[in-house]
Amino acid sequence: MSITDSGPGPQSFDLEKETLENPNYRTVAWSGTYLQVTLMSIPVNGDIGLEKHAETDQFIRLDRGRGRAEMGPSKDELTFDQEVTDGWCVMVPAGSWHNVTNIGDEPMQLYTVYAPQHHKPGKVHETKAVAAADTDDEPADWSVQPGSAADQHA
Template identity: 55%
Template sequence: MTGRTRTMDMIDNGPNPNAFDIEEATLANDDYRRVVWTGRHLQVTLMSIPVGQSIGLEVHPDNDQFLRIEGGEGRCVMGPAEDQLNFQQDVSDDWSIQVPAGVWHDVINTGSEPLRLYSVYSPVHHAHGRVHPTFEDAEADEESGEDEPPAWTGHELPQWTVGPVR
């Protein structure tokens, strides 16, 4: 992959300052979810949703979420309850989705290739640097309590060092 970001080489160096080509990294990502940066109040993840699958119907009571589609086609559904998903929108390259805290939501891959997107959470929602190759891996981590934000996201930040991310 000459000229492309290899997501397997990316590390979550948060809360250190960071910059990378997010479109390139998103399109290169094959993992269901990969946390690529964790700050005290904000977190960035890359996602790749296989054909016919979805991110999974969910609600984040305390997190606003921004998603941007970089590749593929899908359908976004949202609503006040899991049986009241009255907002529906087809989405594709360059579309963004804004999910307010407390709103049920899902993004379903309706296309013929993986749906590639990135997500920004505020406040932090996942464990620092966590990589979930599949939806099932993500579910298992959440059920076991292994996918919790680091303690420092609610407290004093650790000392950081300036340096580039591989």
Template identity: 55%
Template sequence: MSIQDKGPKPNAFDIETATVQNDNYRVVAWTGKFLQVTLMSIPPGDSIGLEAHPATDQFLRIDAGKGRCVMGPEKDKLDFQQDVSDGWSIQVPAGTWHDVINTGEEPLRLYTVYAPSHHAAGAVQPTKEDADKAEESGADEPPEWTEQPEDSEPDEHAG
């Protein structure tokens, strides 16, 4: 299934099929003015990467594979841990350190909803390394037409 981010125009697609078929680390599927939908595929033994979004709430849903979600108020105090698999959802409040680790033997496939939008519209990042490079270079910024909080701190990443 091919997904094309059409920006803040009406859109509908089979999100479960698209998520399960996605082989890329991250694909931005839809970017609205106030939120964004991305598809992710995390290889066995890898993770999203420990991070905190100071001004972004996040919702994730697992559609294939199994993993462990960790969250907490500090990167060294991850006092919430939950094993997750197909059908599980994860809610990450803004400012919370979080990671999702693939503990299974197949790719962990999930989608995430960011509010506000968090990535460049239509971005396709085949690997985590590609995503990291895009973020470091400034190429992974949300579009100017999205609503972003004023005076927000930048995202934090561990290690």
């Protein structure tokens, strides 16, 4: 991979190439004042993790693989269920519980755009377990954050 999160300054890179080459569960590619771009690689039978961003809309796009996108008003009521493949996007409204599971036979490569930031600029998590154990993954102090409603993870 050849990108480095440069913070809120101007940046450009080949998003599809970097997404396809990303070996990590999560790589923060760019952190702006109001949004953030992360690259993800989800192993076969893995998932991004059931979660809810109370005050954040999210855009997810698959560049390789096959997934199952689920969303709903509670973690026990996922009323949206859609198979997604290369080129598909998933639009996650703020306050929706959501997950994307790899149902294919190869790693699922995707990128996601959060508005606002959700992770420490430049953060790399090799695996989902490493991400879950990370206690130093807060958005930058200079980013604009919503009110006090916290994200939730199942």
